[in-house]
Amino acid sequence: MVESRAFSAPGKALLVGGYLVLDPKYKSYVVALSARMHGVVSKHESKDNYTRVTVTSSQFNNDSWSYIVEDDSGFFPNSVDGKKNAFIETAIFNVFTYFEPELSKKLDIAIEIFSDSGYHSQAGSIPKRNRFKEFSYHSKSITEIPKTGLGSSAGLATVVTAALVSVFKPDLDVNRNQDLKLIHNLAQVAHCQAQGKVGSGFDVAAATFGSIMYQRFDPKLITNLPEHNAGQIYGQQLRSLVDQVDWKMTIERIRLPDGLRLVMGDVNSGSETTKLVAKVIAWYNANLPRSLDVYEELNCLNEEFINTLGVLNSVAAKDPIRYAQMMDAVNGGGYKSIMAFTELAKLRNCINCIRENFRLITKESGADIEPSVQTELLDACMWLDGVLTAVVPGAGGYDAISLITTKEADIKSQTEGNSAFDAVTWLDLSQADIGLVEENPTHYLDLK
Template sequence: MSTTTIVSAPGKVLAAGGYLVLDQQYPGVVISTSSRFYTVIQASSGSANQIVVRSPQFHQAEWRYTVTYDAAGILVTPREDSVGGKNKFVHLALQHTLNLVSEIHSVAQVQERLSRGLDIAAVGDNDFYSQRAQLESLGLPRTIKSLLQIEPFCHNGVKLTDVHKTGMGSSAALITSLVSALLIHFAAITEEDFATLEGDGRRLAHNCCSICKVGSGFDVSSAVFGSQIYRRFGPAVLDPLMKGDFATGTLKSVLNSSAWDYSFRPIQLPPLTRLVLADVEAGSDTPSLVGKVLKWRGHEDSCETAKELWTQIDESNQSLARQLDALSQSYVQDKDAYEQTVGKLAYLPAHEWESVSKAFYALHQTTQQIRNLMRRMGDLAGVEIEPEQQTHLLDQSIEQAGVIGGGVPGAGGYDAIWLLICSPPGTSAPSTESNVTPLLAQESVAKGARVVQLNEIPGLREAIQRR
């Protein structure tokens, strides 16, 4: 067994499919980002069967666990001397993953590999958290150049519960990196199998992550597999595990079951375009937003209106996916013509594009149509899916030259906004209001989660040594 295992997993932007992806009938378009979470697992010099999980970017972010063994399997118990309070996601990840390892190998093998305990450090790229306070403390303006001057994996100066997140899926990226790293560290899956999108090991990691962080699933799927058109699994597959009384030894069979009927198709943004993100340092309570929308959708007075509106949104979402594919294909068919077109569009606002490129103009119109339909759903459900401030910011940004479109990702609210821009060589991102902070994240060039080495990632060694 290697003494150190490191897995990184990307954040995400749900560009199309907010709320709809909760229903298996509707797919979503999700783009994985270059910002990543890293889990570093090392054997510790501590006591046997002790696991320490640290998040060295925060105050009092350390969770200690004791692992015990009996006929019912493996039990992971939080220790009273943990200083980070409860951490549901991490606890479930340890509990389920170690039990899965014991079913694949044996309890004795888990016990042997925990003979010195484990030290686990988890850190996320700076983009997952608002960096406004850092910039202000350094006396720097809110620009990309300034963000590059902040040390990697910087300490946020607060407790984890008090940090301002940017809505890029930090929880899913964390759990994906943690579960995958555990499975590889304990040899339940091989690095070679995990390295391919079609590998059984990667799918097993996805399924295990999905029971540790239950939801619509697109965030976990994009963290595992990368940018994609995603359709969720039928939730009934989780029933045997969610009851909490499933028989010992059934975890492996459930996670390997053919009932996991989710689907994903890899996708990428068209060449010479770029994803741009901006932090508004507010954030939203996604479960609350989702609950209100689903209540509106299920009410007898609004269910028919909701069904009709969701059909319209779904048609626009799928149109967006087709247009992204078609533009990528047009680049392959005539690279020179494509590059010339994007070069022209970069210096024109989108409302002037129709005479230059009907395809890019149609993509712009589709992104605007999705925004309009999502705002209507928010109005009908009494939910700020695209709040007035976000509308003003997006409208101002989309009016600028070279901007294809944008939106408020996922469930909406006050999370970061996204823009898709034409980005031929020599152009820069559009400027935005001074109260908005850009993010460094772009579309990920890597396909989902991956194993990395400590020296490959600038600042990672220093971050995990921080206490």
């Protein structure tokens, strides 16, 4: 009998802390989304004389990556047909190397990937569903379908890691913190290596732990690992890093206050995060100490924003009448009545000043973090009933916008037919604070 298990992990929106979060001293606020990446894993004894891992992504023109993995070649995944996916390869390499499984009995491991529709542009796709799930099917490969920037590669690295860990550690329980930490650490190493070591890791942390206040680990923890071909020493250092080293990162579970929700708009043109990051770092280094002052000011604003959301959470719990009045003000009370509530005024002021600083960095660095078309769009959003704040999430640019709105706000109907919002497709997703979960593998069968 084939044993199957399934796992899913959420996408993310980085609401505050973009760029600063690359430095371990700064905090960020990351909301996990209802759009999830899924992996269904099964293993059987292989009839061949080797162990093979095959990952399929049937939604994307039946994409598939198949690797032979052997201990005598240092667990380095060898593509069967030359087709490669860096995120899958580094996940396989690190999980096998961590467990060093004794492969005298050869295994055939199959992982099926499914991604919820929010991750990619839906143009030309067709839905397939069963009683439990629905996924969009595309006629092109994954690399040819435009992404929306919700962190598909982090979701992929996290579910492939969880799937493989479950093969070598059958008692894996994602409700146990220790097991989540194991998956997080391995996925973080894999994602960082595949991605070219540029990210802060907030996306992998959110894929594993859900909505979080995140402060990163020292990037050297991963970059100081030896080369993959270093033999035994890589495995020893990886195991020490994953199991023993204190990563000194902060992962504090958070959630948006009751009555508020996240609305994401896809802006259809897309930006390359790595290029933006390179320009901002160049600007930062060339403008010290003034750039440090800008970062410190941004950090104060970010922290005030995060703290004020915490305050709103307690107002919602302790003073529901006042909280309901606040939500009414956002829902249509107009500017003055919103600003009459100090907490709401603080949140809005923080976001305005954060945006102002990012416009300054945009102008001086040439990195289009909040280019003027996005400024116009965000400003237009602020006039809609039910909108508390509007930002470009993450690295900013032309990827997306994120609004915090009331639960009642109907953004779609307010913006329909209004040319100011022509570039935006409102994504059918919301915040969903939960991180990696185990799913029922039968829920992915017979999609039609």
